[in-house]
Amino acid sequence: METAEIRRRWLSFFEARGHTVVPSVPLPIDDPNLLFVVAGMVPFVPYFIGAEAAPYQRATSVQKCVRTPDLEEVGKTSRHGTFFQMNGNFSFGDYFKEGAISFAWELLTGSLDDGGYGLDPEKLWPTVYEDDDEAFGLWRELTGVPAERIVRRGKKDNYWHQGIPGPGGPCSEIFVDRGPEYGREGGPAVDEDRYMEIWNLVFMQEELSAVRAKDDFDVRGPLPKRNVDTGMGLERIASVLQGVDNLYEIDEVRPVLDQAAEMTGKTYGRAHSHVASESHPDDVRLRVVADHVRTSLMLIGDGVTPGNEGRGYVLRRMLRRAVRSMRLLGFDEPSLPHLLPVSMERMSRSYPELRTDFARISQIAYAEEDAFRRTLASGTTILDTAITRLKSAPSVTEPTTEPTTDAGTTPPPALSLPGDQAFALHDTYGFPIDLTIEMAAEQGVAVDEAGFRRLMAEQRDRAKADAKAKKSGHATSEVWRTLRDQGATDFRAYLELTSEATVRGLVRDGDLVEALEPGQQGQVVLDRTPFYAESGGQVADEGVIETRDGARLRVLDVQRPVKGLVAHTVEVLDTPSGAVRTGSDVLAQVDPEWRLSACQAHSGTHVVHAALREVLGPTALQSGSYNRPGYLRLDFAWGQALSAATRSEIEEVANGALRRDLPVSATTMPLAQARELGALALFGETYGEDVRVVEIGGPWSRELCGGTHVAHSSQVGAITLTGESSVGSGVRRVEAFVGLDAMRHLAAERAIVAELGHLVGARPAELTDRVSALLARLKETERELAAARQEKALAGAARLVEGARDVGGVTFVGHDAETVAADDLRGLVLDVRQRLGAERPAVVAMASAAGGRPVVVVATNDPARAAGIKAGALVRLAAAALGGGGGGKDDLAQGGGSDPAQVPAALGAVENALRERG
Incomplete structure (x- = not known):
């Protein structure tokens, strides 16, 4: 049975039983705690917690979801992916445990001809929360499942919540026995590979105020109504009904995996086993490709574009991991043009908009792959440079062989790339951390992963805090829900610029207060407002709110912290009338010009x-x-x-x-x-x-x-x-x-054109030709000056060679070139090195301070390098004296700093290093 047909049967079954079919909402969600919809019930949370009245008592949906807590683990097991679809049926104060269990059993065991899934009742194992005697009894009474196949389990397994404050409750999961080839006998408590969960019936009855772990949370109290939230993973039930091992082998995913295998010449399942840990590395990479291509297709289809933060970063990372996996499998050409259309063909059977919008989707994905291919080239160069600097930092010379352990094997890397450098590669250049680790290891260098992940966590925390503060003014959802319970704000922005209103609530520093005093800032909630709240890319209105007593509040921002409620961020101006208080009658006035x-x-x-x-x-x-x-x-x-x-x-x-x-x-x-x-x-x-x-x-x-x-x-x-x-x-x-x-x-542009015309003596129509001619003359003059400077600098090369000295057995030329430009300085250094010949070791070091910024260049000849003297190490010593840094190759290196007065010290540092070596 194709996945699209499984989906159709689900919706038809529950629609026939009084449920309203609710379309899937887009994957991005406007929630400071979430980037994407992570569960089928997320769109219904306001109804579950009573913040809004549900428009229906029964609903059903197939919701698109994305979870990305640990992308590095994708593909290593065959049970979890990033994108999945959650079949759900929901009751808002209507049926409860009895109805949920009856519906589930009827659909699962109903015949294919009657629209069911036709599963063998003998292969189904329900679980219940450890002290939920009611659910245990209902399973026995309504389905006839024997008591030994109904398993009681604790909070970790049979209490459901989102992982954040919100609704929760005990649940009853349904497992299917896939047979002895998948593991040990004995039920879900013994082996969850053989006994696979396919459906979770959540009996939502409590609101959680804090969640510290799966089994560690605080209960605020009972929900206003008892609700039912069920979730059946569409991919999981598809793997059962299609007789395949896992979600990567169902009809919506396997074609992409097969296409990737064909392109790379690999065979999926080379070390095939029902035990995930025995997967061949090639299988893992093929699964990464199949999962990330499909997820990227769905995210771009819902409007996410690649970026460096938030949702865009998640998408970028998945696209790049897919491309990187294809390269590791041996395919170096652009791969997405071969893979993305295959995924679209399968997914469009359930989501036809993917086909009609594929030109836009593919354009974004292919451009990201092209950009990443360029990143791989530039990032590799940057990483190689960083590793070279790390290796050559300690001394002027380096050992030519690696140390070995007593057993004769190469020891673990002694050098470690700092976490901030790995983070810069990732954050600035989009270089994946796993690629950094792999390529560094190839050169015997470790990576400070802990430092990298600390910086990543700090970046994410800042982004989340900023988003949450902007939307809510630091107030909790409980504060806004309390105000929302008084009724929705009458939004008059489309009809008028001025409204008489009453203050329903005041919030300061996240807490409800009775008054806002002059000079204070806070949020004001009115029973009606003419102010437009920021939405759809349009900023909020500005204006004033005045009380009858003459208090004036300047409106700084307007937001919707929860659906149906408008909050005005205000500053109370310093007026004789004093504070604004809850219950005050006010006149809200939008600035008409604004x-x-x-x-x-x-x-x-x-x-x-x-x-x-x-x-x-x-x-x-x-x-x-x-x-x-x-x-x-x-x-x-x-x-x-x-x-x-x-x-x-x-x-x-x-x-x-x-x-x-x-x-x-x-x-x-x-x-x-x-x-x-x-x-x-x-x-x-x-x-x-x-x-x-x-x-x-x-x-x-x-x-x-x-x-x-x-x-x-x-x-x-x-x-x-x-x-x-x-x-x-x-x-x-x-x-x-x-x-x-x-x-x-x-x-303003007209004024600039007029001024330019006056400066160069030309009419506006003649400006382009006149400026072009001036620029051409300027470039020619600059070339002539550069040639003259270089000729002057090289004229002194013979004199510098005559002044060469023996330092530690090395012919050394050190020279303060004063204001010679950097390019000219390099030419002079190379010319002097050539004049010194190759009969004995020679080092040339010169520095200048053109433009007030000191530059140092060091060159070595072949005999010097054969003796272990490296220009890169020497230039770092000189640049350190200048208050800066530098690097380069063994034969020629350049550095710089910030203190021109230290040029003599920089040249002296090079000379001292040579003398100490001798």
């Missing part, structure tokens, strides 16, 4: 997006945006830089739309109707049952959007593109000014 400019920017973003698609084609889809009064930026899928002519064409199309005075409208409609109309959705956004469709000129620009807009396109005023750049593989960014800011920008 709002108008914000509307111009947001409508301008839609116009630029439509212009991009008109000029570049339908694959140039928006992947992110930001707009504030007078300014917009828009990220879109595109694999190469835009030419000046293309940018001009896009700008012309956009301003042509403004000139046509196109009508702008916003209509709320069901999501299905919006999709039928062809409305474009912003990737990564989550949409509800009803959506707001904004049109500019009807079908010319039709997008799902919750922002504020002008009434006619002409009100945008003008659009001036100011920049275009890359923000990631396959993603470009355009920036623009709109309205008065666009006019100010053009006026």
